[in-house]
Amino acid sequence: MDRKTNHLKTRRQILAAGLGLGASALAMRAAHAQQSALDALLDQRLRQHNSGWGDSFDSTAQGQAPVISPEPMFSPASAVNLETALRQHSDMMNRGGWNQVPADSVLRLGVRHPNVQHLRQRLIVGGDLAQQWGISDIFDSYVDSAVKRFQARHGLVVDGIMGPEGFAAMNVPIGFRVRQMETNLVRIRSMSGFLGDRYVMVNIPAAALEAINSGRVTTRHTAIVGKVDRPTPILDSRIHELNFNPYWTVPVSIIRRDLIPLMQENPSYLAENNIRIFNSWGASAQELAPEQVNWNTEEATRYMFRQDPGEINSLGSVKINFHNEHQVYLHDTPDKSLFGDDYRFLSSGCVRVQNIRELVTWLLANTDGWSRQRIDQVIQTGERVDLRIPDPAPLYINYVTAWAASDGTVNFREDIYNRDGLPTVASNG
Numbered sequence: 001m002d003r004k005t006n007h008l009k010t011r012r013q014i015l016a017a018g019l020g021l022g023a024s025a026l027a028m029r030a031a032h033a034q035q036s037a038l039d040a041l042l043d044q045r046l047r048q049h050n051s052g053w054g055d056s057f058d059s060t061a062q063g064q065a066p067v068i069s070p071e072p073m074f075s076p077a078s079a080v081n082l083e084t085a086l087r088q089h090s091d092m093m094n095r096g097g098w099n100q101v102p103a104d105s106v107l108r109l110g111v112r113h114p115n116v117q118h119l120r121q122r123l124i125v126g127g128d129l130a131q132q133w134g135i136s137d138i139f140d141s142y143v144d145s146a147v148k149r150f151q152a153r154h155g156l157v158v159d160g161i162m163g164p165e166g167f168a169a170m171n172v173p174i175g176f177r178v179r180q181m182e183t184n185l186v187r188i189r190s191m192s193g194f195l196g197d198r199y200v201m202v203n204i205p206a207a208a209l210e211a212i213n214s215g216r217v218t219t220r221h222t223a224i225v226g227k228v229d230r231p232t233p234i235l236d237s238r239i240h241e242l243n244f245n246p247y248w249t250v251p252v253s254i255i256r257r258d259l260i261p262l263m264q265e266n267p268s269y270l271a272e273n274n275i276r277i278f279n280s281w282g283a284s285a286q287e288l289a290p291e292q293v294n295w296n297t298e299e300a301t302r303y304m305f306r307q308d309p310g311e312i313n314s315l316g317s318v319k320i321n322f323h324n325e326h327q328v329y330l331h332d333t334p335d336k337s338l339f340g341d342d343y344r345f346l347s348s349g350c351v352r353v354q355n356i357r358e359l360v361t362w363l364l365a366n367t368d369g370w371s372r373q374r375i376d377q378v379i380q381t382g383e384r385v386d387l388r389i390p391d392p393a394p395l396y397i398n399y400v401t402a403w404a405a406s407d408g409t410v411n412f413r414e415d416i417y418n419r420d421g422l423p424t425v426a427s428n429g
Helices: 002-020 022-050 078-094 115-125 143-154 164-169 174-190 252-265 336-340 358-361 374-383
Strands: 199-204 208-211 214-227 235-244 275-278 304-307 318-322 345-347 351-353 383-396 402-404 411-413
Touching: 078 174, 078 402, 115 143, 143 164, 143 411, 174 402, 174 411, 208 358, 214 336, 214 345, 214 358, 235 358, 235 374, 318 358, 358 374
Parallel strands: 199 383
Antiparallel strands: 199 208, 208 214, 214 351, 235 318, 235 383, 275 304, 402 411
16 A cells, blocks of 8 residues: 555544544545546546547546636735634634534435535535525535535535545634634735736645736646655745756655665566666766665665656656755646545655646746747657746745635635644544
8 A cells, every 4th residue: 555545544534533434434435536536537548548649638637626716826915815704704603603514424416314404504604505595404406516615615626525524624613713714814914915927826735836927817737745744845936947858867865765665675666667877967977777786775875866758757748947945846747647636745845737738838928939839849759858938937835724715715725734833623622
């Protein structure tokens, strides 16, 4: 079992235990998730086959909320928006807050169950369901739409099914949400100044990226960010270079933590993944055979490991560079099915970007000779091309777990890196 699977299994078992979910309900939700992932993958492969070339299926995966507003996650009005939402939630808390929803049954469209009444009440209090649709025990299309809205606001897969993840987010006490909003208001105020007319914004807890022009979102992307033990850093920089069909030079940290154990388990791993070993960096470097390295020591950390460009290259078709001391960057990925998951904290610190060609097109909008057609052609050739960007775009990578839009919609995300300084939800009852 890989680390991601093990983490998700543990996380969902804890949620199920804390919410009182039975094994059958958890199994139903797991089966649905597996089928959704399979459907998404088959759909992607079908579109790839029909179009006839590589990156065509790099679009919003099944189960993800569509882009419905050009308003950025963060803008000069974000602090005011969150202040308003905070007052409303504080007033709601003083009036008794919201009800808990029994989590002993999976609820979905067409179900008739007493728990749907509690679900409707919670959705109404939270502003996701209009009060006029009442408190009945039927999970109808109105409840389905309200659940999807709730899921989108909380960064969950938008499928309309109330299972372990949905109940866990829904049953967070309102007092916890109020404290979460207070913590993030400080962060948002610190970034409420002028960010530029044209910039890229990454929000780590949302695992999302936006390209902004004149205060409006031009293109929005699902992202994959750093694992808990290899977090994506918070930083401000400028995007200055693109590498098409890049090599991937394996960082020493990954050589030590991943590559050496993998080679101990499978001596053919490097060959299977088109990774070469060189005894040094630079033009004079000589290639080594895997058999020349002692994999039972850390000898490998003294060498350079480089993956050739191609379909299985870990950086995919494009690498986007910006100056930073952490040696991280934005990049494509060959494993695009991961963008359909609600848990996207899987990288070693870099940010993988869905639909990266749209972002590249945006970055090169003012660069002569680099249309979307030219970008596609260069990628399709498989040739290495490095391009300096004449007008580097500012890049901001931030950590915000609660924010509000101008229409009053409040978004919450899991404090994946435990930086909010709040006690666990379980200890808040």
